[in-house]
Amino acid sequence: MTDSNALDPEDRKIVTLARSARARNGVPEGAAVRDETGRTYVAGTVALDSLKLSALRTAVAMAVASGAKSLEAAAVVTEETGARSEDLAAVRDLGGPGTPVLVAGPDGTVRTTVQAD
Secondary structure, eight states, X not given: OBOGGGSOHHHHHHHHHHXXXXXXXXXXXXXXXXXXXXXXXXXXXXXXSSOEEOHHHHHHHHHHHTTOOOEEEEEXXXXXXXXXXXXXXXXXXXXXXXXXEEEEOTTSOEEEEEEOO
């Protein structure tokens, strides 16, 4: 586990935004990404009959749709212990290999940081 207070303030911000999205929308996951200019994009899980997207893939899609050229970092708040490979692939597609993905529990405690390799 990582002490969330020891995080860089910008990383702590995206964890907090992801946690808020999860709680506000009552969805299994919340996510936030930060683009190359410092803008943030926040999303929750999408679970429609015709469309199912994880929170992290939705946040990446929102960044792309808004014109982001790259990502600096991503965060996902989930009950799961890690990030799924398809989520890491989406982060890698926009941010490149090595983009950090913070994986936090519902309480906001960062469990691990993985790279989108």
